[in-house]
Amino acid sequence: xxxxxxxxxxxxxxxxxxxxxxxxxxxxxxxxxxxxxxxxxxxxxxxxxxxxxxxxxxxxxxxxxxxxxxxxxxxxxxxxxxxxxxxxxxxxxxxxxxxxxxxxxxxxxxxxxxxxxxxxxxxxxxxxxxxxxxxxxxxxxxxxxxxxxxxxxxxxxxxxxxxxxxxxxxxxxxxxxxxxxxxxxxxxxxxxxxxxxxxxxxxxxxxxxxxxxxxxxxxxxxxxxxxxxxxxxxxxxxxxxxxxxxxxxxxxxxxxxxxxxxxxxxxxxxxxxxxxxxxxxxxxxxxxxxxxxxxxxxxxxxxx
Numbered sequence: 001x002x003x004x005x006x007x008x009x010x011x012x013x014x015x016x017x018x019x020x021x022x023x024x025x026x027x028x029x030x031x032x033x034x035x036x037x038x039x040x041x042x043x044x045x046x047x048x049x050x051x052x053x054x055x056x057x058x059x060x061x062x063x064x065x066x067x068x069x070x071x072x073x074x075x076x077x078x079x080x081x082x083x084x085x086x087x088x089x090x091x092x093x094x095x096x097x098x099x100x101x102x103x104x105x106x107x108x109x110x111x112x113x114x115x116x117x118x119x120x121x122x123x124x125x126x127x128x129x130x131x132x133x134x135x136x137x138x139x140x141x142x143x144x145x146x147x148x149x150x151x152x153x154x155x156x157x158x159x160x161x162x163x164x165x166x167x168x169x170x171x172x173x174x175x176x177x178x179x180x181x182x183x184x185x186x187x188x189x190x191x192x193x194x195x196x197x198x199x200x201x202x203x204x205x206x207x208x209x210x211x212x213x214x215x216x217x218x219x220x221x222x223x224x225x226x227x228x229x230x231x232x233x234x235x236x237x238x239x240x241x242x243x244x245x246x247x248x249x250x251x252x253x254x255x256x257x258x259x260x261x262x263x264x265x266x267x268x269x270x271x272x273x274x275x276x277x278x279x280x281x282x283x284x285x286x287x288x289x290x291x292x293x294x295x296x297x298x299x300x301x302x303x304x
Contacts, residue, residue, distance in 0.1 A: 001020075001023060001031070001032065001035070003019050004016045004019040004020045004023065004035060004039075005035070007019060008035075008038075008039065008042075013039055013042050013043050014043070016035075016039050017036065017039045017040070017043070020032055020035045020036045020039060021036060024036065029061065030056055030059035030061045030062045030063070033052055033055050033056040033059060034052075034053075034056050034063075034066065034070070036052045037049050037050075037052030037053040037056060037070075037073075040052055041073070041077070046077050046080045046081055046112075047081050047112050047113060047114050049077055050074055050077040050078065050081055050112035051111055051112050053070050053073060053074045053077070054074065054110055054111070054112070055107070056070055057070060057071065057074070058107070077112070078112070079138075079139055080138060080139075081112040081113060081114065081115075081138065081139075082112065082113045082114070082115055082136030082137060082138060082139070082140050082141075082142065083110065083111075083112055083113075083140070083141045083142070084110070084111050084112070084113055084118070084120075084136060084141075084142050084143070085109065085110055085141070085143040085144070086105065086108055086109055086110070086120060086143075086144050086146075087109070087143070087144070087145045087146070088105040088122045088145075088146045088147075088148070089146070089147045089148065090124060090127070090148065091105060091106060092104070092105070092106070092124065093105045093122050093123060093127070093146075093148055094122065094123050094124065095108050095120060095121065095122050095146075096121040096122075096123075097111060097113070097118065097119075097120055098118055098119055102123070105122065113136055115136060115137050115138045115140075116135060116136070117133065117134075117135050118133065118134065118135070118136060119131055119132070119133040120132050120133075120144050120146065122146045122148055123148075124148055126150060126151055127148040127149065127150055127151060128148060128149050128150075128151055129148070130146050130147075130148055130149075132144050132146060177269075178266075178269035178270070178303050179269075179303040179304045180204055180205040181202065181203075181204055181205075181303065181304070182202065182203045182204075182205075182272075182301040182302060182303045183201075183202060183301060183302045183303075184199065184200065184201050184203050184213060184215055184274075184299065184300075184301050185198070185199075185200050185299050185300055185301075186198070186199040186200075186215070186274060186297050186298070186299030186300075187199075187297060187298055187299055188295050188296075188297045189295065189296050189297065189298075190293065190295060191293075191294060191295075191296070192290060193290075193293075195219070195220060196219065197217050197218065197219030197220070197221075198217075198218045198219060199215040199216070199217055199218070199225055199297075199299070200215055200216055200218060201213065201214050201215025201216055201225070202214055202215070203229075203301060208231075208234050209230055209231045209232070209234070210228065210229075210230055210231075211228065211229045211230075211231070212226075212227070212228045213225070213226065213227050213228065213229065213242075213244065214226050217246065217248065221248045221249070221250045221254075222248070222249055223246060223247045223248035223249055223254075224246075224247050225244055225245070225246045225247070225258075226244055226245055227242055227243055227244020227245065227258065228242065228243060228244065229241065229242035230242075231264065235266070236265065236266050237263060237264075237265060237266075238263060238264040238265075238266065239261075239262070239263045240261070240262060240263065240264060240276075241259075241261050242258075242259070242260045242261070242262065242276060242278070243257070243258065243259050243260070244258050245257055245258070246258055246280060251286060254282060254284055254285060254289070255282070255283050255284060256280050256281055256282040256283060256285075257280070257281050257283070258278050258279070258280045258281075258295070259278060259279055260276045260278025260279070260297070261276060261277060261278075262274065262275050262276020262277060262278075262297070263275060263276070264301075269303065270302060270303050270304070271300065271302055271303075272300065272301045273298075273299075273300050274297070274298065274299045274300060274301060275296075275297070275298050276296065276297050277294070277296045277297075278294075278295050278296065278297060279292065279293070279294055279295070280292070280293055
């Protein structure tokens with residue numbers, strides 16, 4: 001600072017400017033920015049002086065007692081330059097004005113330019129670069145808005161003898177869909193009578209939510225069961241409602257209806273666990289069989 005001030009006093013403005021810029025590179029203080037702006041003004045470099053003064057006013061360590069004088073000086077300089085407001089998305093991108101240095105967009109939201117054509121370029125890692133050109137007149141205020149577009153994610157390509165473990169993963173593989181056909185093994189618990197029956201059979205997914213089922217009933221009384229289930233969610237936990245018709249063969253066919261609610265817990269795309277609570281109503285029960293009973297069920301399904 002002292003060396004630069006001494007050079008200013010001897011009117012060695014270029015020497016003073018070089019000293020101040022070197023000092024600012026070592027210690028970015030608002031005081032040095034003020035001296036840089038003043039030196040540019042003495043060199044009649046109005047655009048550079050105005051930009052230095054603007055950076056001073058934007059600095060958090062600017063001296064409040066000097067802001068009024070700097071604002072006045074900047075107002076006079078703006079009569080001889082063009083004032084450009086730059087808005088860039090994302091905010092942490094970099095911008096380049098004409099052939100200048102790349103600087104953070106946040107520090108270039110307002111810049112001064114000489115009258116004539118100009119180009120503003122913006123860039124950011126993993127985004128496509130963009131440039132906009134226009135012209136500005138002396139004393140004019142203008143604005144440039146640039147929105148960068150994110151580049152699509154690349155997918156790793158394996159060649160030769162390379163294996164996925166040899167090459168860093170760039171994009172994850174999509175999860176495979178589970179098979180529509182599943183084997184079922186479910187236990188229906190007849191709590192009122194202290195008994196149980198096993199249901200073994202198949203299910204088939206009509207859609208991601210709707211499933212039909214057909215099983216054989218293996219127990220004290222044999223039979224068959226046909227029904228359907230509708231799931232409300234498509235994830236690891238799939239709550240559902242189910243309805244069906246059990247048929248038991250005991251002194252003829254004994255037909256009932258079943259309504260249940262439960263959940264399927266998807267362990268992997270091959271294995272799921274099932275738990276539900278249902279009510280069964282027999283339409284033509286034998287004399288020693290309850291017409292309606294609460295019949296919970298637990299089981300599992302397996303898929304290829």
